[in-house]
Amino acid sequence: MDKSIITAAAEGDKQAFRTIFNYFVPRLRPIALRYARTEFEAEDILQEAFVKVYRNLKTYKFEGSFEGWIKRIVINTALNHYDKYKKDYQLDNIEIYEEEELGSEEAKDIDEVESSELLSILQKLPNGYRLVMNLYVLEEYSHKEIGQALGISEGSARSQYSKARKHIKKLLAGLRNNNKANLINKDSTI
DSSP states (O other), X not given: OOHHHHHHHHTTOHHHHHHHHHHHHHHHHHHHHHHOSSHHHHHHHHHHHHHHHHHHGGGOOSOSOHHHHHHHHHHHHHHHHHHHTGGGTOOOOSOOOOOOOOXXXXXXXXXXXXXXXXXXXXXXXXXXXXXXXIIIIISOOOHHHHHHHHTSOHHHHHHHHHHHHHHHXXXXXXXXXXXXXXXXXXXXXX
């Protein structure tokens, strides 16, 4: 993004801000969708995030990437959204599982999943699992940082991650079985 557009938007130029908005919304919508339970909720997160961007543009110091700055605002807005609706996310604090590495077959399964299917799988995760999975895998937060961000213990963050991975394995197994069934059905109709 051109520095002059950012500067103009920070000085109140609405057209410059509209340029920023139109450029970044399509790039950041997938991030909001990863954290949201629905498309409507993702749109709310994006809307709220861009209000924050607008209000805080004057504080951007042109250190680091502008996209990274906005992305951080979207993630923090999603986390604030979590705080508002915490009771709906049901983060467990009971069992703590040891992390296990993905086996080569499981890693291959994940690598073969289309990005649109992966987003669909993430959205099928229970809310707490999806939140922790996003923060750990996609945003590269540590379990300690996740715990701090969500107000849970580091052990609970690890547990949520482990449970999320197990849930994803089940979803991938179901996806594989559906794909095999579809191939068999196609072959039998030929």
